[in-house]
Amino acid sequence: MNAPTTLTHLVPEIAQRAVPQALLDALAARFGAQCSTAMVVREQHGRDESSFEAPPPAAVVFAESTRDVADAVALAAAHDVPVIPFGVGSSLEGHLLAVQGGISIDLGRMNKVLAVNPEDLTVTVQAGVTRKQLNDEIRSTGLFFPIDPGADATLGGMSATRASGTNAVRYGTMRENVLGLEVVTASGDVIRTGTRAKKSSAGYDLTRLLVGSEGTLGIITEVSLRLYPIPEAISAAICSFPSIEAAVRSVIQVIQLGVPIARVELIDHHTVRMVNAHSKLGLREEPMLLMEFHGSPSSVKEQAETVQEIASEHGGQAFAWASTPEERTRLWTARHNAYFAAIQSRPGCRAISTDTCVPISRLADCLLDSVAEADASGIPYFLVGHVGDGNFHFGYLLDPNDPRERQVAEDLNHKLVTRALGLGGTCTGEHGVGLHKMGFLVTEAGTGAVDMMRTIKRALDPKNILNPGKIFSL
Amino acid sequence: MNAPTTLTHLVPEIAQRAVPQALLDALAARFGAQCSTAMVVREQHGRDESSFEAPPPAAVVFAESTRDVADAVALAAAHDVPVIPFGVGSSLEGHLLAVQGGISIDLGRMNKVLAVNPEDLTVTVQAGVTRKQLNDEIRSTGLFFPIDPGADATLGGMSATRASGTNAVRYGTMRENVLGLEVVTASGDVIRTGTRAKKSSAGYDLTRLLVGSEGTLGIITEVSLRLYPIPEAISAAICSFPSIEAAVRSVIQVIQLGVPIARVELIDHHTVRMVNAHSKLGLREEPMLLMEFHGSPSSVKEQAETVQEIASEHGGQAFAWASTPEERTRLWTARHNAYFAAIQSRPGCRAISTDTCVPISRLADCLLDSVAEADASGIPYFLVGHVGDGNFHFGYLLDPNDPRERQVAEDLNHKLVTRALGLGGTCTGEHGVGLHKMGFLVTEAGTGAVDMMRTIKRALDPKNILNPGKIFSL
Known part of the structure; x- marks a missing residue:
């Protein structure tokens, strides 16, 4: 395992490749108003929800058809220029940054x-x-x-x-x-x-x-x-626990029993507080599981009874039902807005989100040690998790003007990933590698597997124009 | 779409590459008694359950560890000699044939x-x-x-x-x-x-x-x-139908309703007769669904009631339960032995098995037209299907000494695959491409996608030594 990542490693390697005027002219001729080189448009397409920064792409093509995408790629290929696909810009790992220059292809208009x-x-x-x-x-x-x-x-x-x-x-x-x-x-x-x-x-x-x-x-x-x-019956429930450990141990037992639970999300007490403030809810500010059950009415009832029993054995209390669609939507909207609630809790902050996923039996070990480290660091954070899958996210809330905080957060993430890999897990359950986890990928998959990925990449993209500089270095 | 396959296309292209004596000597030195060049061993490793034939591999290495496999491959690679992995030899599509010569690596002893x-x-x-x-x-x-x-x-x-x-x-x-x-x-x-x-x-x-x-x-x-x-409750049931269509329409409705049925197998009346004879069962010799439900006792009951109701609406009758583990095992063993029951029904025959899979809504269309064609051909056949997935197998039972029968069966298969692809399906749901479906793969996936597969193959196996001549030509 490598030494802790230092901040200098987190500045993406910028090696801008030339974008010849001839390509920009060709794009303008082919795409007219569907192609923009306005700085505001380029800047909007040159970043995502990560805290990485790089110069923006040289142009943005707003594709309206597969033919548009194919033509834009063919023109870029003729000039050895990178192309970066863009959806809504919600990537968290720097996927959209033009670290080697090039053009952005916005697929947002292909919305049929x-x-x-x-x-x-x-x-x-x-x-x-x-x-x-x-x-x-x-x-x-x-x-x-x-x-x-x-x-x-x-x-x-x-x-x-x-x-x-x-x-x-x-x-x-x-x-x-x-x-x-x-x-x-x-x-x-x-x-x-x-x-x-x-x-x-x-x-x-x-x-x-x-x-x-x-x-x-x-x-x-x-x-x-x-x-x-859409299931015949849907029922959501929340349950508060005396500790994160009690909540997680309940989830592990539910999964091991094979209960076909549809959703089971952990929200720690910090995050419940942020969500309460943001979504005007009055949830108990304790570690909480937010669950949903899908099936026939009797199956949903049976699942919920089994889970309630398991939760009670682990000290779960205030098991409460959201029985109307409106209540359910309100709870899940609050959960989905946890990220924004957290950002609001520290005005001006940026979040760095972790994404480890471990075998379910190792979830408590992985999570509890990492909570202790995060608490000791003094950095504010939120913690939410798709704990039924062994996947969870810390979001460290950083002052962007304080490089020390960034370093502390990256060190916390490094320790967390190292722990997760040691427990048979992965550095990313769902966000992807992007720029942020290129080093972790090598540790996780091994040089041989990453070399196999590189070989495939070189064979399928010999000019290295498709979103280059992401996942692994070539 | 190409013209119907003719028999000459079904003889695998044999282009034996040289296996130098130096490699055989090196294998003997490295593996001793774990390497055999005895003809009986080579012949046993040079065929599978398909009706293709090719000269056997030049040697068989009985690997006992990953290191053994790696060393055998490294030695073969040094001499540009093909290697073909072997498990139990149950492939149906010619996967194991040494069409370009080479050595077989038997992994049967790696059984921990x-x-x-x-x-x-x-x-x-x-x-x-x-x-x-x-x-x-x-x-x-x-x-x-x-x-x-x-x-x-x-x-x-x-x-x-x-x-x-x-x-x-x-x-x-x-x-x-x-x-x-x-x-x-x-x-x-x-x-x-x-x-x-x-x-x-x-x-x-x-x-x-x-x-x-x-x-x-x-x-x-x-x-x-x-x-x-292992589910808390397991229940199996059989139900006879007046027609294949009625059985299939029941299955389509079960799947569309989202019933989490664990198994739903179609067995046509020919095959029920063969299974009765082979497994000493007294099943009604009509198209039949063999089903299994997994879950809690109440969920299993609920699923079964829903399915029974749907089946009744389609004329299903004689809905019968196999409630003890012994009865269940007897039924499923009979199902798994359908292939052997069919082979026994025409002594000396060989089977050619089809493997199309279509979107569930097209299952009845695909199946019924193909049944009519098979009936008209006069070739005996069995028909079983994992119909909940839209996947089914005709097994045409051929006299191996009558090339005309082989031609008729291949023509039936060609019509069936053409129909399935036209309905948005695939030429192989679960058997693989091997030698048999290389032409169909190009029709199904298109030249561009198959070229992408070839590019990956060339990049990862530049000497073309890993089971060459299968899936696509290079």
Whole structure:
């Protein structure tokens, strides 16, 4: 294991490649008003929710079709210029930064739901459709798409980072829920992967290779997804615990028993306080589990009774139901806004979010030691977790003008990741590697596996123009 | 779409590459009695359950460790000689044939369950452990591994072909249930992919790329798998239907309603007759669904009631329960032996098995037209299906001495695959491409996607020594 990361490692390596005027002219000729070189537009596309900074891309193409994406990539390829796909800009790990220069391709206008097949529980969307838009548009079918990262991200971006969220414990992540893709390759060709069949053994699983490839192997332009029937009964509950440990031990037992719980989120007492302030709630300011049960009315009742019993054995109390859709929505909106609630709690701060995920049996060990370290550091933080999956996030709330705080937070993260890897876990459950975890990836996967990734990257993108400088150095 | 396949295309292209005596000497020196060049051993390793034939491999190495596999591959690589991994030889598509010569690496002796983590619902096994052995060894933990292809295949082989089986409708396939791998690469290096964490966004999904790569990108030596709690209640039921259509329409409705049925298998009336004869059962010789429900006692009851109601609406009758474990085992053993029952029904025959999988709404269309064609052909056949996934198998029972029958069967298969692809499906749900479906893969995936597969293959196996000549031509 390496020595703790020092701040200097966290400044992305900036090695801007030239963007010839001839390319900008060609883009202007091909795309007209769909291409912008205005600084405000470039700057908006040159950052994400991470605290990294780099010079903005030289131009932004607003693609309205797969053909637009393919043409933009082909033009950039002709000039050896990097291309970076952009959805809504909600990445947390520096994925969108033009660390080697180049152009941004904004897929936000590719926002059509192309085909809903309710009888097959599938849907095909353009990459710029967001998760909330999708659920709004399919509501009348009685189906829903469960994957819900905090932000209202695009389904293309969620595919590219292998996102998940609060429902993953029951419904899986983008890995399990993407059936097929349309992708623009490094040469500007368009390929399709997968079919609408539920399973297949037909050749290499290009779909799964591209899901989570962070724009480095191709630009996702269409996504076919699995949908699920909206459960007959849905019930949400909250339960307060005397300690984080008691809450986590309850969750471990629920999972080990095979209870098909749909959501089980940990919120620590700091974060409950922030959420109360932000969302005008009166939750007990103690470690809390926020849970949801899906199924038939009797199955939901049975699941909830089992969980309530387990929680009581661990000192859980104030088990309370949100029985109306409005109450449920209010609680889950509050949970999804925890990040913003935390940011508001320290005006002017920036958050650095961790994303470790460990085997469920090691969750308490991993979490408790890291809480002790965070408490000792004096840095304010929030703590939320998709604990049913063994995944949790500390968000260290930093004064951006105090490099010492940044160093302390990165040291905390380094200790946490080191601990998680030692317990058989991963440095990133759902945010991706981006710029932030390139060093951790080598420690986690080993040089041999990362070299295999590099070999694939070099073969599929020989000019290194697809979102270069992310995941690993070449 | 191409013209129907003619028999000449089905003789694998044999282009034997030289196996120098120096390699055989080096293998003998390194492996001693673990390496055999006896013809009977070579012949046993040069075929599988397909009806393809090719000259046997020049030698067989019986690996007892990952180091053995790595050394065998490194020696073969030094001489540009192909290596073909071998489990129990149950592949159906010619995966194991040494069409370019080379050596077979038998992983059957690597049969240790290395680590059971009941509290995390995970297990790590050597590649030669079979699915039944695994379930026998973990029985005391209260957990089970659900993936069950017909044969008692090895978990390495099941990973390499992305296998599934009767439980996939509820538990997924090898794609969803492999957490990580240890793999020997084309250079004889050993890498690890994945972690024991339930989800990860850490770089390219090498695990999913290798699962289903049929030995062409690396040799799998260890597999980490998800396990599931043995359900509190299990109940099996059979129901006869007036027609295949009625049975299939019932299944479609069950899936669309989101009933979490664990198994739902179609067996047509021909096959029921064969199974009755083979397994001494007295089932009604009508199209039949064989189902299983997993869950709490009340959930199982509720699922079964819902399904029984749906079946009745479609004319299902003789809904009968197998309530004891013995009765259940008897029924499922009969189902798993359907292939052998069919083979016995026409002494001396060989079976050619189809493997299409379509979106569930198209299942009836795909199946009924293909049944009509098979009936009209006069070729005896069996028909079984994992219909909850839209996957089914015709097994055409051929006189191996009558090339006309083989031609008729291949023409039936060609029509079936063409139909399935037209309906948004795949040519192979679970058997893999091997030699048999290389042409279909191009039609299904398109030249661009297959070219991407080829590019990956060339990059990771520049000497083309890993099971060459399978999936696609290079």
